[in-house]
Structures are given as structure tokens and as C-alpha cells.
Amino acid sequence: MNRRILAAVLLVILAALPFIAQATGQSALLSLASRILIYGMAAASLNFVLGYGGMVSFGHAAFFGIGGYVVGVLYHHADTETLFWGFIPGTTQMLITLPAAILVSGAFAAIIGALSLRTGGVQFIMITLAFAQMLFFLFVSLKTYGGEDGIIVRRTNELPFLNTRDRAVMYWVVLAITVAFALGLRRLTKSSFGTVISGIRQNERRMAALGIPAYRYKLFAFILSGMGAGLAGALMVNVLRFASPDMMHWTKSGELMIMVILGGVGTLVGPFLGAAALLSLESVLASWSEHWPLAMGLILLVVVLGTKGGLMALVTRLTGGRK
Amino acid sequence: MTAILKIENLVKRFGGLVATDHVSLEVMPGEIHALIGPNGAGKSTLINQLCGELQPNEGAIHLAGRDITHLPVPARVDLGLGRTFQITSLLDEMTVRDNIGMAVQVREGGNFRIWDALRRRRAIWDETDRLLAGCQLADRADVVVADLSHGEKKQLELLVAMAMQPRLLLLDEPMAGLGHLESQQMIGMLRDIRKEAAILLVEHDMEAVFALADRISVLVYGRIIAQGSVDEIRNDPAVREAYLGAEDELC
Ligand SMILES: Nc1ncnc2c1ncn2[C@@H]1O[C@H](COP(=O)(O)OP(=O)(O)O)[C@@H](O)[C@H]1O
Ligand SMILES: [Mg+2]
Numbered sequence: 001m002n003r004r005i006l007a008a009v010l011l012v013i014l015a016a017l018p019f020i021a022q023a024t025g026q027s028a029l030l031s032l033a034s035r036i037l038i039y040g041m042a043a044a045s046l047n048f049v050l051g052y053g054g055m056v057s058f059g060h061a062a063f064f065g066i067g068g069y070v071v072g073v074l075y076h077h078a079d080t081e082t083l084f085w086g087f088i089p090g091t092t093q094m095l096i097t098l099p100a101a102i103l104v105s106g107a108f109a110a111i112i113g114a115l116s117l118r119t120g121g122v123q124f125i126m127i128t129l130a131f132a133q134m135l136f137f138l139f140v141s142l143k144t145y146g147g148e149d150g151i152i153v154r155r156t157n158e159l160p161f162l163n164t165r166d167r168a169v170m171y172w173v174v175l176a177i178t179v180a181f182a183l184g185l186r187r188l189t190k191s192s193f194g195t196v197i198s199g200i201r202q203n204e205r206r207m208a209a210l211g212i213p214a215y216r217y218k219l220f221a222f223i224l225s226g227m228g229a230g231l232a233g234a235l236m237v238n239v240l241r242f243a244s245p246d247m248m249h250w251t252k253s254g255e256l257m258i259m260v261i262l263g264g265v266g267t268l269v270g271p272f273l274g275a276a277a278l279l280s281l282e283s284v285l286a287s288w289s290e291h292w293p294l295a296m297g298l299i300l301l302v303v304v305l306g307t308k309g310g311l312m313a314l315v316t317r318l319t320g321g322r323k
Numbered sequence: 324m325t326a327i328l329k330i331e332n333l334v335k336r337f338g339g340l341v342a343t344d345h346v347s348l349e350v351m352p353g354e355i356h357a358l359i360g361p362n363g364a365g366k367s368t369l370i371n372q373l374c375g376e377l378q379p380n381e382g383a384i385h386l387a388g389r390d391i392t393h394l395p396v397p398a399r400v401d402l403g404l405g406r407t408f409q410i411t412s413l414l415d416e417m418t419v420r421d422n423i424g425m426a427v428q429v430r431e432g433g434n435f436r437i438w439d440a441l442r443r444r445r446a447i448w449d450e451t452d453r454l455l456a457g458c459q460l461a462d463r464a465d466v467v468v469a470d471l472s473h474g475e476k477k478q479l480e481l482l483v484a485m486a487m488q489p490r491l492l493l494l495d496e497p498m499a500g501l502g503h504l505e506s507q508q509m510i511g512m513l514r515d516i517r518k519e520a521a522i523l524l525v526e527h528d529m530e531a532v533f534a535l536a537d538r539i540s541v542l543v544y545g546r547i548i549a550q551g552s553v554d555e556i557r558n559d560p561a562v563r564e565a566y567l568g569a570e571d572e573l574c
Pocket of ligand 1: 342
């Protein structure tokens with residue numbers, strides 16, 4: 001299994017990255033790697049509904065942003081020693097903020113999904129987009145939480161026994177969560193539920209004839225996916241120490257979708273590859289020329305058209321494995 | 324004995340066209356009831372109303388004494404309704420075995436579990452392998468559906484429907500497009516199945532219908548013009564005139 005070896009080598013490199021960054025003096029490397037892992041999780045969450053479930057959501061940045069704002073808002077109330085809605089105290093404990101972010105973004109996904117999944121096709125794309133933009137404008141208008149400037153989170157959330165203010169430690173926390181996330185997602189896709197979801201994508205009419213009411217299965221998948229994106233958003237705010245409405249802007253949803261398509265729709269590792277490719281390219285190209293979006297567009301076009309199945313298909317071909 | 328399926332005065336209109344025109348029929352337990360009629364007579368339209376994909380404009384459908392006229396497709400499946408599609412409709416990216424496994428899995432339930440491993444649900448795969456054993460598709464079990472021949476897909480449609488253990492099976496032209504040998508095999512399969520489920524059989528192939536059916540209903544322009552045993556239908560002057568004489572140019 002050269003794939004397993006590949007994964008192990010990659011994991012060792014990722015774990016050693018803080019030392020590599022220090023030795024080579026590339027301190028930006030660590031923050032880039034953190035962002036890749038976090039966006040990778042968000043893109044993988046989107047991919048679960050898009051690639052495995054066949055639901056083209058164009059509003060996943062909403063859940064990413066909600067997760068981020070949970071961390072931001074809880075920090076704000078802890079910092080100002082005020083109560084959210086008059087009864088919820090703030091906190092900076094990561095063991096509380098992350099689960100809270102997951103639950104709240106799951107609740108938003110339940111509401112948005114319940115309404116959007118009544119439709120399908122292009123209408124579904126437009127409605128999810130509309131909901132995300134509504135939330136974007138809502139947060140822009142919330143002056144308590146900084147309006148369009150967002151919330152500056154001066155201190156990263158705390159964990160027992162770990163100094164999360166150390167960037168290397170925070171990176172390792174993100175890495176550990178990413179690994180757990182990826183293993184969980186892998187398990188999910190091979191579960192009874194994951195198989196039904198994949199069946200619904202392939203042929204909803206057939207699944208109905210077998211006795212599957214697609215709506216509630218799709219809604220459950222949508223909620224799980226929203227939870228994953230919310231977790232990613234919460235981590236992002238911890239790494240960037242900043243939550244803003246831009247996290248929910250439609251361009252962010254677009255970026256997540258590009259990562260999925262670039263990396264490989266309906267694959268486990270693809271979205272992470274897509275995130276790595278997009279974010280690395282962005283930082284390299286941006287330092288070369290201000291016209292970098294054009295170059296980026298061309299590269300994307302070549303990869304997507306050239307590989308038929310994204311980077312993951314390319315990797316599969318190179319390592320000689322089957323899909 | 325009460326009918327497993329009872330259709331009363333069913334009407335379906337598409338604009339000005341009456342595709343189902345006051346159709347009434349019954350299927351008894353253990354019976355194969357054949358529905359024949361020329362192309363465009365409204366056979367598929369009737370099947371689609373029975374399985375719940377189309378809503379009738381008038382009339383009622385009862386399954387084992389229960390009114391199912393307004394139930395959605397999956398709820399009817401829960402009550403014991405199975406079907407095959409005239410144009411095969413399967414999970415194309417999955418293998419033969421996985422398609423049957425999916426039918427068993429759905430019937431067994433527990434499908435909101437996100438933390439189990441489907442491959443380790445022994446009961447599902449044991450039953451799947453039992454269903455596959457001894458049938459033509461057994462040595463094609465690991466072939467992806469997209470790579471099957473037309474005849475194999477038709478057989479798989481039937482196997483999947485049987486894996487659901489329905490009380491009533493709606494078969495929409497299971498022989499369509501099959502060669503002579505494949506048709507004979509299919510007739511054999513249907514003979515075995517009749518022990519387990521009542522069947523409403525829509526079929527072109529007169530040879531098959533006469534070989535299998537207990538009763539036959541003849542549908543023309545959405546209306547049932549004759550109903551009876553094989554012999555009665557064979558000798559019915561109206562049916563003969565309508566098209567039996569016309570060189571088996573039936574469906
Ligand atoms: N969805 C639909 N909309 C309009 N007309 C339809 C539709 N489905 C079927 N029809 C018409 O209803 C008639 C019966 O069709 P169908 O049930 O497919 O016949 P059969 O299966 O007996 O060949 C045909 O004239 C067909 O054109
Ligand atoms: Mg038809």
C-alpha cells in the first residue's frame with residue numbers, strides 16, 4: 001500500500017513543520033499550513049454534500065462564518081464581562097467554544113437546509129447563496145460585534161495544559177483536529193448513512209423506489225456538513241485572531257467550491273489538496289504580480305480541464321493506484 | 324380472500340389527454356395479473372400512479388386494504404410495494420452486489436448510523452450473497468452496473484426488487500429488449516418469484532404473458548376493454564379485433 005506510506009510520510013512532515021519553519025526562517029510557512037488544513041476541512045465538509053451527496057451548496061461560507069463568530073462573540077462577552085442575550089456568559093475555553101461553534105453552525109444548517117432542500121438544481125444553488133448573503137449582511141449590520149470590521153480576538157482560546165498562544169502549539173492543535181476530522185469523515189463515507197447518501201446522489205428515483213425518503217437524509221447530511229464547516233471557521237478565528245463578515249461572503253463560498261473541484265469532487269483527500277494548491281498559488285502569485293487572479297484562473301482552467309477529476313485524479317494516476 | 328391491490332376508478336389526465344380512464348382492477352395474493360395493451364395505452368402511467376410517482380386526478384388505490392392513494396413513494400414501499408422500471412434505473416456507479424446490498428440495507432433500517440461500517444453489517448451481505456447465489460448474475464457480482472449488458476440490468480432490476488421482499492411487485496416490461504434466451508430465463512425467474520409476491524405484470528411479450536398470467540387486463544387508450552383468464556382474453560372478439568389479430572403488434 002504505497003498510499004498508506006505516502007500518508008504517513010506526509011503526516012511526519014506536517015508534524016515536523018514548526019521545526020522546519022524555524023530552521024529555514026520561513027515563519028509564514030506555519031500560518032500558510034494552518035490555513036490550508038482549516039480550509040481543507042471546510043472544503044471537505046462542503047464536498048460531503050456536494051461530492052458525496054450531490055447537493056451543490058453555494059452558501060457554505062455561512063457556516064464557516066457562523067463557527068467563526070461563535071468564537072468571536074464568546075470572546076467579546078468574556079472580554080467585556082457581559083452576557084449574550086442577557087444570560088449566556090462569554091468564554092475563551094476552546095473546549096467550550098469549539099463544540100459551541102459546531103452546534104450553532106449545525107443549527108443554522110438545519111434551518112437553511114430545511115428550507116433550501118425543498119428545491120433542487122439551480123434553485124438550490126441560488127437559495128443557499130441567498131441565505132449566506134443574508135447572514136453576511138446581518139453581521140455587517142451588527143454594530144455590537146464590530147459591524148463590517150468584525151471582532152478582533154486578542155487572545156487565542158485556551159486549552160488545558162497547552163499554551164495555545166504559541167503559534168507552533170496552535171498549529172499542532174489544528175493538525176491534530178484535522179487528522180481526527182479526516183478519519184471521522186472517512187468513517188462517515190463508509191457508514192450506512194454515507195452509503196445511502198451516495199445512493200441518493202447516483203439515483204434519487206431508485207432510492208425512493210427502495211423506500212428512502214431522500215429529504216431527511218439530505219437534510220441530515222447538510223447539517224453534518226454545516227457542523228464541519230463551523231468547526232473550521234472556529235479554528236480559523238483562533239489562528240487569525242479575527243472574525244469578520246468576510247468569512248461568509250459569497251466569494252468565500254466560491255473559494256471553497258473551487259478547492260473541491262480543483263482537488264477532486266467526491267474524494268476524501270481532494271479538498272485538502274485543492275486548499276493547498278489554491279492557497280499556495282495565491283501566496284506565490286500575489287508576490288509576483290498584481291494581476292495574479294488572472295494567472296490563477298488560467299492555472300485552474302488547465303488543471304480542471306487537464307486532469308478530469310482534479311488533483312486527486314492526477315495523484316491517483318501518478319501513484320498508479322485505482323480510484 | 325381480500326385483494327392485495329385494488330384500484331378503483333382511477334383517472335389521470337395530461338392536459339386534454341386521458342391517459343388513465345376510469346381503470347379498476349384487482350390483484351389477488353399469489354396471483355400474476357398481466358396488463359397488456361398497445362404502445363401509449365397508458366400502462367407505464369398506471370404503474371407510476373400505483374408506485375406513487377404520479378398523483379391520479381380521481382379514484383383510489385388500496386394496498387392490502389389500506390388506502391395509499393396519497394402516500395409518497397417510500398411510504399408505499401414500507402407497506403410492501405416493490406417495482407421495476409421499464410427503462411432500468413439502478414445505482415450506476417455501484418456493483419451488482421452493492422445494488423442488491425442497498426435494497427437489503429434499506430429494508431433492514433438503521434440507515435442514519437454515521438459511525439458504523441456498512442461492510443461489517445454481516446446480516447446484509449449474507450442475505451445479499453444468498454440472493455445472488457445460483458442466479459445468472461452471480462459471477463458478475465463485482466461488476467459495476469454501468470458495465471452491464473441490457474439484459475443483465477433487467478435481471479438486476481428484478482433481483483433488487485426481490486431483495487426488498489415486497490408483497491406486491493409492479494413489473495414494467497421486464498422482457499423489453501431481451502433476446503429469446505434471456506426472455507426464457509426471465510420467465511423462469513418470474514415463475515420462482517410468484518411464490519413470494521403477487522405481481523402486476525406489464526408486458527409486450529405475448530408468449531410470456533400467456534405462459535405466466537393468471538388473469539389479464541387489456542388496456543387501450545387508457546381504458547380497460549377486457550379482463551379475464553388467458554383463454555378468455557385469447558378468444559375475446561373485441562381484443563382480437565383491437566389487435567391480437569394484427570400480428571402480435573401489441574405494445
Ligand atoms: N408526463 C406526461 N405528460 C404528458 N403526457 C404523458 C406523460 N406521460 C405519458 N404521457 C402520455 O400518456 C400516454 C400513455 O403513456 P404511457 O403510460 O407511457 O404508455 P405505455 O406505457 O402504455 O406505452 C401516451 O400518450 C403518453 O404520450
Ligand atoms: Mg410503458
